[in-house]
Amino acid sequence: MGRESGKTGIYHLIAVCAGVILAFALAMDLAGERALYHMRFNLGMIDREPIKEDLIRTVKQFDRMYVALFTSGGEYANLNDMPAANSLKRRLVQDVNSWILKGRILSHDRHALNIRKVEIIKSDFATVETDENWVLLLRSRETGKRLGSQKQNLIKVRYILTDKGGVWNVLDFEVYAPDSPVPPLSKAWMRGK
Amino acid sequence: MMFRYFYIFILSFATVFASLLLSGLFSSGRPAAVHVIYSIPLYMCSFAFLLTTFAHALFSSPGRILGRLPILLSLSFLAAGYWMGGLMSYSLEAVVTEGQRIVMPGSEGVFRPVYVGKYARIPQITLTLNDLRPRTIPENEEALSHVEARFMIQGQDGSEINIELNSRNGFSIKGYRVSIKGLGYSPRYELKGSDGIVLDSSFVYLGLFPHGREDFFRLLSPLTYYISYYPEAGDRPYFNVRVVRNRDVVYNGQVPLGGGFDFENASMFFPEIRRWTKIRVDGNPGRPFLAMGLVMLLVAGIVEFRGRARREGGGINDA
Numbered sequence: 001m002g003r004e005s006g007k008t009g010i011y012h013l014i015a016v017c018a019g020v021i022l023a024f025a026l027a028m029d030l031a032g033e034r035a036l037y038h039m040r041f042n043l044g045m046i047d048r049e050p051i052k053e054d055l056i057r058t059v060k061q062f063d064r065m066y067v068a069l070f071t072s073g074g075e076y077a078n079l080n081d082m083p084a085a086n087s088l089k090r091r092l093v094q095d096v097n098s099w100i101l102k103g104r105i106l107s108h109d110r111h112a113l114n115i116r117k118v119e120i121i122k123s124d125f126a127t128v129e130t131d132e133n134w135v136l137l138l139r140s141r142e143t144g145k146r147l148g149s150q151k152q153n154l155i156k157v158r159y160i161l162t163d164k165g166g167v168w169n170v171l172d173f174e175v176y177a178p179d180s181p182v183p184p185l186s187k188a189w190m191r192g193k
Numbered sequence: 194m195m196f197r198y199f200y201i202f203i204l205s206f207a208t209v210f211a212s213l214l215l216s217g218l219f220s221s222g223r224p225a226a227v228h229v230i231y232s233i234p235l236y237m238c239s240f241a242f243l244l245t246t247f248a249h250a251l252f253s254s255p256g257r258i259l260g261r262l263p264i265l266l267s268l269s270f271l272a273a274g275y276w277m278g279g280l281m282s283y284s285l286e287a288v289v290t291e292g293q294r295i296v297m298p299g300s301e302g303v304f305r306p307v308y309v310g311k312y313a314r315i316p317q318i319t320l321t322l323n324d325l326r327p328r329t330i331p332e333n334e335e336a337l338s339h340v341e342a343r344f345m346i347q348g349q350d351g352s353e354i355n356i357e358l359n360s361r362n363g364f365s366i367k368g369y370r371v372s373i374k375g376l377g378y379s380p381r382y383e384l385k386g387s388d389g390i391v392l393d394s395s396f397v398y399l400g401l402f403p404h405g406r407e408d409f410f411r412l413l414s415p416l417t418y419y420i421s422y423y424p425e426a427g428d429r430p431y432f433n434v435r436v437v438r439n440r441d442v443v444y445n446g447q448v449p450l451g452g453g454f455d456f457e458n459a460s461m462f463f464p465e466i467r468r469w470t471k472i473r474v475d476g477n478p479g480r481p482f483l484a485m486g487l488v489m490l491l492v493a494g495i496v497e498f499r500g501r502a503r504r505e506g507g508g509i510n511d512a
Contacts, residue, residue, distance in 0.1 A: 015198040019205025026234055027210055031219035039219050066440075095415035095439055108440060124221040134440050153442060174409070175417070175437040177445050183407045186400060 034165070041123035051126075052118045058083045058168040059128050059159050063110060070096060073105035073141050084170045085162070100141060109135045116156075121185075124163035129182055132157055154178040160189055196249040203245070207238040227308045231279035243272045260500070263493035270486030277479030283313040284476075288398050290379045290469040294321040297474060307473070316369055316476070319347040323355075325468045327376050327402070337402065340376050340470055360470075369476035376402045378422055379469050380432070383453075383462040384412065392459075398469045407433075415439060416457075422466070424450075432463060 028035040040046050065082040099106050112133035120126045134153040156176040161168045217223035250261045284307040295303055298315045324343040330336045340360040347353050358364040363372030378401040384393040399408035407421040417437045424430040429449045436444040436456050444456040453462030
């Protein structure tokens, strides 16, 4: 009797384990190729410091290429390498083109970039808040001569970044006046606005 | 005995699978519960569970099949309700502004499908939001307690019904349910060229509640318009407006409701503002079957329990 109930208990355990293993396997398969990464992130098994450094590097690279895009007045050869979403690149190109149509270049010079806050909200969604000091100068596209005086822009910026296949990209950036508080991030971003 | 192991396997799989998906452990966000509940693996589990129950009743103790009928029927009703829900239920959301009339299902972009079953029959109705009133909590006028709304619903047959509902309770009519959630403001902008001609004008729905909360919108230009709204400020409500062209702050200032501002050879005015809420229309033809199945399961469970108690009590007396 004891051996029979022992065997029954083992078979119950096997049935439960089989169900659990199949559930895990199917859930991971449905989640896609980064399922393990997301699991490790959600369980707190991933060190966040390298991710924060990666985010800061991405923002700085984006800024460098942003400056080159505007200051070159329409050199789009390196646009593919810009760590930005296509919708953002389109907006930047649209702006550059609008200046080209007027025969002008709006050159940007960044005098300061201070990282104020890096926040990893989800395994593939993060924000970086900065204080920036930009100097904008309008030039003639043909002669390169200055048109008007420099304009200094002290701004706060919140970069919104997403991770696609292990590479961070700037999805968008929000610009605030230096004396304005940066409001909480809109929930629409997390829902995929 | 084999049937019992199979039950345990199915229940373990279904419970763990649903929990893993709902927790979002393997993804960066959580899916909507309705997509998990009506997923193919859980459909297959329900089918396997029902099939196993019938097989068990037929082959394990065929003589007692009549006694098992109530439970078999109740499980069949539950399964039917679940499958009907997955195949025929629908849930649609839309943002609606005061005075606005929207048609369901209507053209694309008006109603956003949260879930639409493959064979769902979405009612063709017209909804008009006649009035929208936010109710704040007494201690804090910025904290929203709930929202009250008056709608006029017109059916395809021309029948009209006026309903009042609030964000705490929905309203059920003719097989579907209407509910509302949230509050925001839709200012109407007028974009004018340097010659004063209106180039573009539209309502734009923004998350401007609680008052002072900022949201933004873009038109077909590199400009971004950031706005926050203060309706209770002094004599005249006003907007805080910031217009940004990438890194360049083009305009930053206060604009009264009805007023405007100049920027970059253009001007923008905000002549009026309305409130909006999100309306949701749900329908699930499987609900009556689920309800019936639950009631029958409860009754069958009580009958089974009393029958067993009588049998065990009779056994003791016979001894």
